[in-house]
Amino acid sequence: MHLQIKQANIGYDKTLISNANAFLNLGDVCLLIGNNGVGKTTLIKSILHQNPLLDGEISINNKNVKNLSVKEIAENIAIVFSKAVIPQNYTVEDLISLGKYIYYPFYFELKKEDREEVSNIIEELDLVEYKNTPLKNLSDGNLQKAFIGRALTQNSPIIILDEPTTHLDEKNKIIILKTLRKLAKEQNKLILFSSHDWRLAKEFADKIWYIKNQELFSGIVEDVLLDHNELTNASLFQVNENFVAPSIISPEIQKEMLYSLLQKNFQKDLSLFQFKYNNTFWEISYKNEMHKCESFEEIINLISKLY
Incomplete structure (x- = not known):
C-alpha cells in the first residue's frame, strides 16, 4: 500500500474523525465524500502534514509524513485546493509549467521534453485556445482546469484534489475525471479527490472514503454505496410543512x-x-x-x- 492511515484521530482543537484506518495503492482512484464540516479538507491537510494528527499515523510508501520534509512531500504529492491564490499576470501555460518547479532552481527554463509535456496536458484538458490567456481573464471552470494541469505536470505519484469539479459544467467535469482515471491506470498514479456528488464514484472511482459521524468508512465503491442507503436514495427536500405527499x-x-x-x-x-x-x-x-x-x-x- 502506498498511502496508509492507521488509527488516526484527525482534527484541530477537537476530533473530527476518530480512529481512522484506510489505505490506497498506486493506480487507485478514490472519491472522498461527506457533508460540509465533517473533516474532508482537514483529512487532506493531515495527509500533507499541514495539520498534525491528534493521534495515530499517516504514511506514504511506509514513511511517516511527519518525518518528511516539505520538498519530499511535494515530490510525493501534487495538490489542488478548491480555493487557490491566482498568480498575477500568469498565463495558463505559465501556471501549468509551474508544476516543474520542484525539479529546478527558482529561476529555470524548461527543457524541450518538459515543454512538450506541458503542451500535451494543455491539449488534453481542452485549454489550447486559452494557452496564452491571463489567468484573471479565465472562467472559474477553465481556471480550475489550469490548476489541475499544474498538478499533473508535477509528476508526483499521488495527486490529491479538493473539490476539483465544483466550478465545472458536465463536459469539463467529464474531461477532468476521465483524465485523472487515465493517469491512474496508464501512469500508475494514486488519485484522491473530494466531492459532494457520490454519483461520480460509480463512473470514475475504484474506492470511496466516506466520512460520517466522526468515522471514516473505506472500501470498494459498490460495497460502500450499498452499505449506506443515504448515498443511493434520492433526497426529496421537505420545504413545505403543510404538504403531505401522495x-x-x-x-x-x-x-x-x-x-x-x-x-x-x-x-x-x-x-x-x-x-x-x-x-x-x-x-x-x-x-x-x-x-x-x-x-x-x-x-x-x-x-x-x-x-
Whole structure:
C-alpha cells in the first residue's frame, strides 16, 4: 500500500474523525465524500502534514509524513485546493509549467521534453485556445482546469484534489475525471479527490472514503454505496410543512420532479392521490377515478380542479 492511515484521530482543537484506518495503492482512484464540516479538507491537510494528527499515523510508501520534509512531500504529492491564490499576470501555460518547479532552481527554463509535456496536458484538458490567456481573464471552470494541469505536470505519484469539479459544467467535469482515471491506470498514479456528488464514484472511482459521524468508512465503491442507503436514495427536500405527499410510483428522477412540483404548488394533504408513471404519461388515481396526464402542466390543472 502506498498511502496508509492507521488509527488516526484527525482534527484541530477537537476530533473530527476518530480512529481512522484506510489505505490506497498506486493506480487507485478514490472519491472522498461527506457533508460540509465533517473533516474532508482537514483529512487532506493531515495527509500533507499541514495539520498534525491528534493521534495515530499517516504514511506514504511506509514513511511517516511527519518525518518528511516539505520538498519530499511535494515530490510525493501534487495538490489542488478548491480555493487557490491566482498568480498575477500568469498565463495558463505559465501556471501549468509551474508544476516543474520542484525539479529546478527558482529561476529555470524548461527543457524541450518538459515543454512538450506541458503542451500535451494543455491539449488534453481542452485549454489550447486559452494557452496564452491571463489567468484573471479565465472562467472559474477553465481556471480550475489550469490548476489541475499544474498538478499533473508535477509528476508526483499521488495527486490529491479538493473539490476539483465544483466550478465545472458536465463536459469539463467529464474531461477532468476521465483524465485523472487515465493517469491512474496508464501512469500508475494514486488519485484522491473530494466531492459532494457520490454519483461520480460509480463512473470514475475504484474506492470511496466516506466520512460520517466522526468515522471514516473505506472500501470498494459498490460495497460502500450499498452499505449506506443515504448515498443511493434520492433526497426529496421537505420545504413545505403543510404538504403531505401522495403515493408516487416511478423512476427516481420523475419522482423527484413530481414531488418538487406538487410541494411548490399545493399546501395540502395529497395522500388520497396515487401517481404512477407509465413511460410517456402519468396515471393518476383519486377517489376511485383514474385520470391520465401527459405533462406536469396537465397535472397541476387536474389537481386544482379536483381538490
